[in-house]
Amino acid sequence: MKKGFIIFLFFVVSFCFAEEAALTGEALAGENEQPQLVPEVRPDKTGSEKIEFSEKPQDLQKNEDFAFLSFSLLTRERSVMISWKARPEGRNLILYRSTTAFSSITSLAEAVPIxxxxxxxxxxxxxxxxxxxxYYAIAEExxxxxxxxxxxxxxxxxxSPIEVxxxxxxQEKKHIAVQNRPIPLPFLNPSRHTKKRTEFFSSQTETIINALTAEKRDFREFIISSQRLEPYIFPDDKKTPDGGEGMELQRILNEHFYTKNWQxxxxELSNFLRIRxxxxxxxxxxxxxxxxLFFQNLYDEALLEFxxxxDLYPSQAKEWAHYCLVELANFR
Structure with missing residues (x-):
């Protein structure tokens, strides 16, 4: 009886020690194991300690200042290779070609966009x-x-101009044509002419000239005011159109252009161009x-359209582009 009771106590004590050891091991394992934290990107009040994605890369790119870094030309046989560097890339650029050098925005009226x-x-x-x-030039829209x-x-x-x-x-035909050119007639040599005596105005005349040239004048004195300009209609749009697109364009002109409903x-014209x-x-x-756009005083936007x-209507486009440039210069 006593022997059986002692064996029973031994089993009870052994079971208690085993359970306590298991609990202690789990506790130690829990202390050594680092919890896996899932980072959450959330802006705080100051924005200095946590990442805040407040702007998209495209928005940042749009806010960057645009500038050209270099521009170069290189002839290759019968072509001209035009190279440039600009930051940032991806902007809308317009290339121009002209027989005269580019000095200011007024030079674009004489140039051809290529x-x-x-x-x-x-x-x-x-x-x-x-x-x-x-001459060549490049500009951002x-x-x-x-x-x-x-x-x-x-x-x-x-x-400096470039030529192909x-x-x-x-070239051989051109050289032969030069050789076959008739001998020119003799001409007077201006360097052998006697120089005329330099003449001066009187002091009274000089005073009047200085007063007139010193007066500030408005560009509007030398051009037709935009209020006096009449809208121009091409002859092709005044006669009966041949195709469907001509009829649609003529309809828009009759309903809105002739009535001067510019907006x-x-x-309507912009929607018309959505189809090729x-x-x-x-x-x-x-x-x-x-x-x-011109008759709404939006001269900068009108200039781009002209x-x-x-390319296809140089005389009309050049005339109205000139009006836009003068109006832009007058309002500065």
Missing amino acids: ANITDDGLPFFDYPIPGIPY NEIASGKIQFINGINTIN FGSSEE KCKV RTSRVSARTHFYIGQT LTAQ
């Missing part, structure tokens, strides 16, 4: 007419709209949009 591209860092190849020296563009040699233009030559056969007309049109219809539509239509 490309409207999105900057991807790659050069552009132009194929000008051989034998004619050309927003710079043109603001009217605050400056042309700097080696940055966004080149002050034709094939060897064309509504601009919206022929080159001439598209150019005329851009010209009409430019007029609607420059877009300049």
Whole structure:
């Protein structure tokens, strides 16, 4: 009886020690094990201790200041390779070609836009007419709209012209034509003429001239005021149209352009260009949009539209682009 009781106590004590050891091991394991925390990105009140994604990368890119870093030209056979560097990339750029150097925004009225591209860092190849020296320049779309563009040699233009030559056969024909040119008639040599005595105005006349030239004048004295300009309609849009797109364009002009409802007309013409049109219809539509913006005194936006239509309608676009540039200069 006593022996059995002693054995029973032994088993009870052994079971208690085993359970206590198991609990102690779990406690030690819990102390040594680091809890896995799931980081949560949440902005605090100051924004200095936690990450705060408040702006998207695209928004940051838009807020970066744009600038051209370099501009260079290189002839390759009958083409001109135009290279540039700008920061940031991805902006809308316009390349220009002209027979005169680029000095200010007024130079764009004499230039021809050869490309409207999105900057991807790659050069552009132009194929000008051989034998004619050309100047090139590049501008960012927003710079043109603001009217605050400056042309700097080696940055966004080149002050010296560049020229490509034709094939060897064309050059040989040109050389033969020069050789066969008739002998010119004799001419007077101006250097041998006697110089005329320099004449001066009287002091009274000089005073009047100085007073007139010192007076500040308004550009509006030398141009037709925008209030006196009449909207221009191309002859193709006055006659019966041949196709469906011509009929639709004529309908918009009859309903809104002739009635001078410029805001509504601009919206209708922009919607009209959402569908791809022929080159001439598209150019005329851009010209009409430019007029609607011009008569709303939005001269910077109107200028871009006239420059877009300049390739196919150079005389009309050049005239209205000149009006825009003078108005922009007058309101500075």
